[in-house]
Amino acid sequence: MEEARIISICSQKGGSGKSAITSWVANSLKREGKRVLVVDADGQRTIAKIRQREVEQGFELNQACDVIAADNVLEVLDEKFDDYDVIFIDLPRMTGADEAVLALSYCDIILVPVRLGDSDVISAFEFINAAKKMGEVRREKGLDFSLYGVQNFRKPNLRENRQIDEYAAMLGVTLFSNPLPDKADFMRAGTINIPSDFPSVADAYNPFFTEFKQRFQLP
Numbered sequence: 773m774e775e776a777r778i779i780s781i782c783s784q785k786g787g788s789g790k791s792a793i794t795s796w797v798a799n800s801l802k803r804e805g806k807r808v809l810v811v812d813a814d815g816q817r818t819i820a821k822i823r824q825r826e827v828e829q830g831f832e833l834n835q836a837c838d839v840i841a842a843d844n845v846l847e848v849l850d851e852k853f854d855d856y857d858v859i860f861i862d863l864p865r866m867t868g869a870d871e872a873v874l875a876l877s878y879c880d881i882i883l884v885p886v887r888l889g890d891s892d893v894i895s896a897f898e899f900i901n902a903a904k905k906m907g908e909v910r911r912e913k914g915l916d917f918s919l920y921g922v923q924n925f926r927k928p929n930l931r932e933n934r935q936i937d938e939y940a941a942m943l944g945v946t947l948f949s950n951p952l953p954d955k956a957d958f959m960r961a962g963t964i965n966i967p968s969d970f971p972s973v974a975d976a977y978n979p980f981f982t983e984f985k986q987r988f989q990l991p
């Protein structure tokens with residue numbers, strides 16, 4: 773059997789969609805028959821709390837990814853590595869290069885949600901640089917590493933959207949060709965449903981999810 777892939781959708785920016793996109797993709801893979809775990813390693817426990825509420829509301833869990841809240845990620849990985857095909861780690865936003873290097877050292881796959889109009893371009897640049905350096909170290913050790921960005925909260929017809937490629941080049945990151953639009957219905961997905969369940973966001977989400985599997989070579 774293949775080894776579990778370890779994925780983090782992470783950035784230096786709060787509220788950029790890290791936890792939301794993690795839940796969407798984790799459950800989409802689960803629906804396709806993969807064994808999927810989300811380790812909620814953010815002290816806010818965003819995913820774990822939403823999941824708890826859904827359980828209390830009587831949602832069915834048989835189609836949903838597993839969720840574990842934990843601070844000691846390495847311990848969980850050690851224990852669960854053989855039981856899953858894909859393990860997502862939901863991390864808090866990372867403010868310094870050291871923090872990023874430590875937290876990301878065990879990830880094969882990193883996806884950075886990028887939002888146009890971020891005021892702190894330098895922090896974004898530093899975060900991506902730290903992640904890429906981590907990747908070089910991993911590759912030297914013969915470990916997998918793949919990093920992309922995805923534009924989240926894309927607004928329609930904004931003149932700024934023409935600048936996204938320039939912005940990505942400045943950050944030194946390759947963006948997915950399928951961005952995620954800013955649409956309130958994305959918030960309906962929670963940690964059990966997926967955007968594909970809602971027609972108003974399915975059309976935008978599905979090509980993103982297909983690209984996610986292709987870029988990161990997930991079966």
Ligand SMILES: Nc1ncnc2c1ncn2[C@@H]1O[C@H](COP(=O)(O)OP(=O)(O)OP(=O)(O)O)[C@@H](O)[C@H]1O
Pocket residue numbers: 785786787788789790791792793814816818863864865924925926952953954955956957958959
């Ligand atoms: N494309 C989108 N359109 C509309 N709402 C979105 C979109 N992406 C994420 N959201 C919503 O934005 C809010 C913030 O997202 P989320 O909690 O995933 O961010 P985060 O980066 O994990 O934040 P934190 O840094 O606090 O962990 C959530 O309510 C989420 O559902």
Ligand SMILES: [Mg+2]
Pocket residue numbers: 790791792814818862863864
């Ligand atoms: Mg979060």
